[in-house]
Amino acid sequence: MKSLKKIIALxxxxxLALSFAACGKEEKTTLDRELKVYTLMGPTGIGMSxxxxxxxxxxxxxxxxxxxxxxxxxxQISAEVIKGNYDIAAVPxxxxxxxxxxxxGELYVAGVNTLGVLYILENGNTINSVADLKGKTxxxxxxxxxxxxxxxxxxxxxxxxxxxxxxxxxxxEHSELATKMSAGDVVLGMLPExxxxxxxxxxxxxxxxxxxxxxxKKVADADMVQGCIIINKKFADENPGVVKEFLTEYAASVDFxxxxxxxxxxxxxxxxxxxxxxxxxxxxxxxxxxxIKGDDMKNMVRGMxxxxxxxxxxxxxxxxxxxxxxxxxx
Numbered sequence: 001m002k003s004l005k006k007i008i009a010l011x012x013x014x015x016l017a018l019s020f021a022a023c024g025k026e027e028k029t030t031l032d033r034e035l036k037v038y039t040l041m042g043p044t045g046i047g048m049s050x051x052x053x054x055x056x057x058x059x060x061x062x063x064x065x066x067x068x069x070x071x072x073x074x075x076q077i078s079a080e081v082i083k084g085n086y087d088i089a090a091v092p093x094x095x096x097x098x099x100x101x102x103x104x105g106e107l108y109v110a111g112v113n114t115l116g117v118l119y120i121l122e123n124g125n126t127i128n129s130v131a132d133l134k135g136k137t138x139x140x141x142x143x144x145x146x147x148x149x150x151x152x153x154x155x156x157x158x159x160x161x162x163x164x165x166x167x168x169x170x171x172x173e174h175s176e177l178a179t180k181m182s183a184g185d186v187v188l189g190m191l192p193e194x195x196x197x198x199x200x201x202x203x204x205x206x207x208x209x210x211x212x213x214x215x216x217k218k219v220a221d222a223d224m225v226q227g228c229i230i231i232n233k234k235f236a237d238e239n240p241g242v243v244k245e246f247l248t249e250y251a252a253s254v255d256f257x258x259x260x261x262x263x264x265x266x267x268x269x270x271x272x273x274x275x276x277x278x279x280x281x282x283x284x285x286x287x288x289x290x291x292i293k294g295d296d297m298k299n300m301v302r303g304m305x306x307x308x309x310x311x312x313x314x315x316x317x318x319x320x321x322x323x324x325x326x327x328x329x330x
Contacts, residue, residue, distance in 0.1 A: 029245040034067040038077045038089040041070060041273055042174075043117045043193055043287040044227040045090060046280075049267040050253035063245050070272050074145070081107065087235045088246060092146050093228045093301055094308055094315050100325050101317030106233045108327035111247060112297050113254070114227030115288035116213025117192045118147055121199060124187060127209040130158040134165050140190040141177050143170035146226055149308050149315050150212060151190060156311075157219035181206060192226075194274050194283030201279060213288065222303025236327060244329055251291040258289060298326040 039045040048068070055066040071077045074095050080086045081099050084106065091099070096109050126132060133155065142148050148170075152162045160166055171177040178195040180186040182202025190212070191199060200206045216224040229250070236243050257264040265280035274280040292300065308315045 028239065028241040030063055031065070031239065031242055034065045035242070035246065036067045036069070036085070036087045038069045038071060038080060038086050039273075040074065040077065040090060040227075041072050042195075043114045043283075043289065044092070045070060045271070045273040046264070046268060046284060046287055047113050047250065047254040047257055047289045047291065048090065049264055049271055049273055050256040051249060052271045052273075053267040054253075062249055064242065064249060068271075081230070081232075084232060084234075086232055088229065088231050090227060090229055093225045093304055094146050094149070096228050096230050096301075097305055097316040097321050097325070099230070099317075100321045101319070105322070105324055107325075108231045108233055108236055109228050109301055109325055110231050110236070110243065110293060110297070110327040110329055111229035111250070112225050112227070112290060112292040112300050113229055113250075114225075115290060116211075116216060116224040117226055117287050118150060118190060118212040119193070119196045119208050119286070120188070120190050120210040120212065121181060121196060121206050122188050122209040123181065123184060123203065123206050125207070127188065130154060130160070130210065130215055134160050136188055137167040137169060138188050138190060139169045139171055139177055139180070139186045141171050141174045141195075142192075146308075146315075147190065147192065149311055150216065150224065153307060153311050154212060154215050154219060158215075178202070193286045194279050196286065197279050197283040198276075201282070220307055222307050223300045225300050225304040228297075228301060231327060243327070247291070247293055247329055251293075254289055254291040257284065261285065293329050295328060298328060301326070 039048050052068050054061050055068065059065065074092060077089050077091055078099060081089060082102055090113055100107055120127065140147060140151060155162050155166065162168060174191060174195040177186065177189050177191055178199040181189050181199040184203065213224050231243060261281055261284050264284060265277040268274040268280040269277040305316050305320060309320050
């Protein structure tokens with residue numbers, strides 16, 4: 001009897017030990033090193049501006065320590081993700097799916113951070129609906145990426161063949177097209193924020209002719225999602241509490257940005273996310289900066305990727321990502 005009691009007692013101790021170990025791992029919300037985070041210049045990085053500022057100027061206000069890296073182009077981040085040389089990154093949503101495929105599923109998407117940021121600008125007053133684009137010459141950026149797929153989808157759904165009914169001239173850089181519009185060299189152009197604001201500041205005759213987020217909602221059964229947060233799978237699996245804490249700190253940064261635009265604009269300039277605070281101040285309200293996680297995130301990302309896949313499978317890596325693509329953090 002005594003030996004049986006002893007066995008039961010030892011078993012109970014073992015169970016409790018495992019329980020405490022599991023809880024300890026789950027509740028760990030700090031790292032003994034800096035969190036390596038990549039983000040892009042422009043809207044994708046705006047939500048991080050307060051977090052970047054605090055990591056430099058008020059680190060004691062944060063539980064986590066950060067190493068932020070600001071990239072000027074998505075391919076710079078892609079290279080680091082493929083090498084596994086990151087913990088967290090903010091990237092275009094279709095690129096997240098492509099990288100999931102390229103890395104053999106070694107990443108998660110954990111949050112939506114940017115909704116629609118695309119607009120069609122006109123120096124004039126001839127474009128008041130998508131139908132008015134028929135027969136026009138439209139300059140645009142983002143060939144082979146989200147902007148092209150979004151534009152083509154909206155045009156097609158409105159009965160306009162992107163190959164036959166409209167001439168689309170693609171320019172390599174957003175800033176180049178914004179400069180051409182400001183100079184009056186281009187009458188009609190599609191740009192993302194903050195380049196929309198930059199063009200309009202440079203030329204008072206330019207107006208927003210079409211909000212492509214609004215046009216998307218008219219023809220698609222999914223939200224327009226343009227940016228998301230991805231996390232290195234190995235890192236996330238080993239540090240669930242840290243991931244949860246990051247998303248909490250990131251959400252607080254997004255909330256600050258949306259409520260304190262003047263301060264956020266200055267932080268964007270200081271971080272190199274948007275070169276000029278004056279432009280950032282006018283652009284932020286049009287950038288739809290959010291922090292959406294959990295099942296809502298999954299439904300939004302899946303809906304957007306489904307639309308892109310049906311339009312061009314290559315845009316999401318050739319196939320829709322599996323359920324293991326999504327990290328649901330409550």
